[in-house]
Amino acid sequence: MSDSDVTIVAVDGPAGSGKSSVSKEVARRLGYGYLDTGAVYRSLAWHALDRSVDTSDATAVLEAMGDFDGSISLDPDDYWVRVGDTDVTEAIRETRVTEAVSGVARVPVVRHTVNARFRALVADSGRPGVVVEGRDITTVVAPDAPVRILLTAAPEVRAARRSAEVTGQDAAAVADSLRRRDASDSTVVDFMSAAEGVEVVDSTHLDFDETVAAVLAVAEKMQEVRDAR
Numbered sequence: 001m002s003d004s005d006v007t008i009v010a011v012d013g014p015a016g017s018g019k020s021s022v023s024k025e026v027a028r029r030l031g032y033g034y035l036d037t038g039a040v041y042r043s044l045a046w047h048a049l050d051r052s053v054d055t056s057d058a059t060a061v062l063e064a065m066g067d068f069d070g071s072i073s074l075d076p077d078d079y080w081v082r083v084g085d086t087d088v089t090e091a092i093r094e095t096r097v098t099e100a101v102s103g104v105a106r107v108p109v110v111r112h113t114v115n116a117r118f119r120a121l122v123a124d125s126g127r128p129g130v131v132v133e134g135r136d137i138t139t140v141v142a143p144d145a146p147v148r149i150l151l152t153a154a155p156e157v158r159a160a161r162r163s164a165e166v167t168g169q170d171a172a173a174v175a176d177s178l179r180r181r182d183a184s185d186s187t188v189v190d191f192m193s194a195a196e197g198v199e200v201v202d203s204t205h206l207d208f209d210e211t212v213a214a215v216l217a218v219a220e221k222m223q224e225v226r227d228a229r
């Protein structure tokens, strides 16, 4: 990714830390594209479930990947995710997909394949920069990005924010779901602590606008440091 002229703002963090909503707004403010890498893993999980594949079976997941025809918009103002001709933007947020996605994401060949896709999407974005968010963007997908941020918030705050948007699910169930997904995902990549050179933005005591401002300030500072070298 470092060969591309496109500036990358890499944002990682645990489930519900605000990566998608904050990164999308940061992309708008910077005039950048926005790449939601979790949505790509989710669309692959949706596709596997659509094929009635057992997503804990790595061989079956790989087979399902063979005819996966996914696409994603990098426009923060016109965001969509598709599998073939089917718009799955909403469907990939369903609980059944959320529960299955970690199984898909733990398959090494899957990760390798989608990472190559992420790099191509950024390089071909036609934008001066792209905010790329996920779990391993600062460490694996774009370790040389000029801006690398770990976006965190206390577990109970993340659970409260997520349960406020999920109607019909109690707060304890939401907290448990976030905890289980983080535990499972953490066995594959470390996104709970910042790698060397990665700046932490902790939004526990920040509202949404303050968090966007904090990320923009860190991005500006890191970009200046890089430019001064």
Ligand SMILES: Nc1ncnc2c1ncn2[C@@H]1O[C@H](COP(=O)(O)OP(=O)(O)OP(=O)(O)O)[C@@H](O)[C@H]1O
Residues within 6 Å of the ligand: 013, 014, 015, 016, 017, 018, 019, 020, 021, 022, 038, 161, 162, 165, 203, 206, 207, 208, 209, 211
């Ligand atoms: N600083 C903040 N203050 C208040 N609410 C916030 C803040 N940051 C994010 N939110 C809200 O928290 C919820 C979770 O955010 P978001 O979906 O962006 O997280 P995420 O890290 O992308 O989650 P996931 O990993 O599950 O996809 C959303 O409702 C979002 O609007």
Ligand SMILES: Nc1ccn([C@@H]2O[C@H](COP(=O)(O)O)[C@@H](O)[C@H]2O)c(=O)n1
Residues within 6 Å of the ligand: 015, 016, 019, 037, 038, 039, 041, 042, 101, 102, 103, 105, 133, 134, 135, 136, 137, 181, 185
């Ligand atoms: N870089 C990434 C991004 C995501 N994942 C996996 O996808 C799941 C969904 O991601 P969200 O950001 O939409 O919550 C996530 O739980 C991981 O299993 C990943 O492995 N690497």
